[in-house]
Amino acid sequence: MKTPSPEPLIRMIQQESAKGGPAGLDTLVKAILGRYGETTRAILFYGSCMRSGQDTEGIIDLYVLVDTYLSAHGNAVLALLNRLLPPNVFYMEVPHAGGVLRAKYAVLTLADFQSGTSTAWFHSYLWARFAQPVRLLYASSEKTAQQIHAALARAVVTFLSRTLPRLPPRFSARELWYKGLLLSYRSELRAETKDRPILLVEGDLAYYDGISRSAMAAVPFEVEEVHGTDPVGYRSNISGSKRFLNHLAWETRRVQGKCLSILRLVKGLFTFKGGPAYILWKIERHSGVGIPDDSVLRKHPLIGVLVIFWRLYRRGGSR
Numbered sequence: 579m580k581t582p583s584p585e586p587l588i589r590m591i592q593q594e595s596a597k598g599g600p601a602g603l604d605t606l607v608k609a610i611l612g613r614y615g616e617t618t619r620a621i622l623f624y625g626s627c628m629r630s631g632q633d634t635e636g637i638i639d640l641y642v643l644v645d646t647y648l649s650a651h652g653n654a655v656l657a658l659l660n661r662l663l664p665p666n667v668f669y670m671e672v673p674h675a676g677g678v679l680r681a682k683y684a685v686l687t688l689a690d691f692q693s694g695t696s697t698a699w700f701h702s703y704l705w706a707r708f709a710q711p712v713r714l715l716y717a718s719s720e721k722t723a724q725q726i727h728a729a730l731a732r733a734v735v736t737f738l739s740r741t742l743p744r745l746p747p748r749f750s751a752r753e754l755w756y757k758g759l760l761l762s763y764r765s766e767l768r769a770e771t772k773d774r775p776i777l778l779v780e781g782d783l784a785y786y787d788g789i790s791r792s793a794m795a796a797v798p799f800e801v802e803e804v805h806g807t808d809p810v811g812y813r814s815n816i817s818g819s820k821r822f823l824n825h826l827a828w829e830t831r832r833v834q835g836k837c838l839s840i841l842r843l844v845k846g847l848f849t850f851k852g853g854p855a856y857i858l859w860k861i862e863r864h865s866g867v868g869i870p871d872d873s874v875l876r877k878h879p880l881i882g883v884l885v886i887f888w889r890l891y892r893r894g895g896s897r
Contacts, residue, residue, distance in 0.1 A: 584731050587792040591730045594785065595714040599623050600631060602674045603638070606681050607716050609672045610642055617649040618642060619688045619722050623713040629781065640683035640715075641665070643691050643726075650685055659849060663841055664690050666849050688725065695733035701831050701838065702740070706762035709737035710778070711785060734789055735796045742799055743816050743824035750809045751790035755779045765831040767839030783809075 607621055625639030644650040647657035651666075660666040665684035672679050686694070694704030708730055717723035741758035759775035779786055787810060794801050794812065799820075804811040 584728075584735070584793075584796055587731045587734060587789065587796070588727050590789055590792050591727050591734075594711050595727065595730065597713055599628060599713050599715065602679050603715055605672050605674045606638065606640065606670070606679055609670060610640070610683065611716070613670075614642060614644060614650055616718075617645045618716070619644060619718050620714065620726050621716040622708075622726070623715050624707065624710065628711070628713060629778075636680075637669075638679065638681040640681055641691070642683050642685050643688045644685060646687060647685070656849060659845060660685060663838070663845055664694075667842075667846055668849070688722070692725065692729045692732075695729040695736065697736050697739070700827070701834055702737075702762040702765050703835070703838070705733040705736040705740075706758065706765075708733040709758075711782060731793070734793045738790065738793055739797045739799070740824065740827070742797060742801065742814055743821045744828065745814070747814050747816075748804070748811060749814070750807075750811050751787045752776075752779055752783060752809060754790060754812075755786045761828050761831075765828070765835035767836055767843070 603623060610621060611618055620643040622641040622643070623638070624641070627636055627638045630636075642650075647660040647666075648654065651657050651660065656666060665686040667682060667684050670681045670683060672681075691704070693699060695708050696705070699705060712730060714723060714726055717726060737758050738754065741754055741761065744757055744761065745754060756776050756779055759778060760772065763775060790812075791803070791810065794803070800815040802813050804813050
């Protein structure tokens, strides 16, 4: 096992997270701070709009980190749901430059964020998301910013540590991230093609190469860089028993993740403003299984969601 050496990794995380985003994000940050006030510890920007640099097309994905769920929601039921099955997801529209910015933001305590980006969380829901590039739009203090950077670094190390045993002994950073993203996608209710992870990796390959090199010293396996290869290659020494246990863990995440995804979507019917219509749209977009506009199922979204899940199961789309 190697001694963790996170300083180069954290520096790279700091540089990446400081890149900011489109000007319209300032308007969203102000709106969120107006809604949650001093309980807001940090606001993170991630997802497709971050990668494209667009703020007017699609729905902007944000994470709002807070002190406590009760102080954020002021509602015991919402706070309990957020604690039992994090995160709670909400929708926001704000006027900007003669148009409208649309955002979907998830609420999570800073403590849960720190836990979810580490090996303390078995499922990949948080550490796989936040191992990818993220922008820190707001932090309540320098100490909070440092905590965020450290958590993002832990997410990368956790991602690598839980992906490496699924790779052959010789591999590249490109293969590592493709495999890890593919495994994490399969552990949620997603229907992206196998090409989606590789498009993400190749879209920012220099970053993934650099972050892998910086983080490799902290993984709990013997991994050495193979010099003279292009792209940079690695050689690992991982026992067969550890590889087998890791395979079982990912199969367990796959089952667990489907169940959690269904529960989160059903919860979203009640916590997400415009939730029923949004949830149906989200499932249809990811699965390709649609419900006609005039269907009675659109008038009863919960039944509609269950019907779509059944159709996905019948055709194997939930695998």
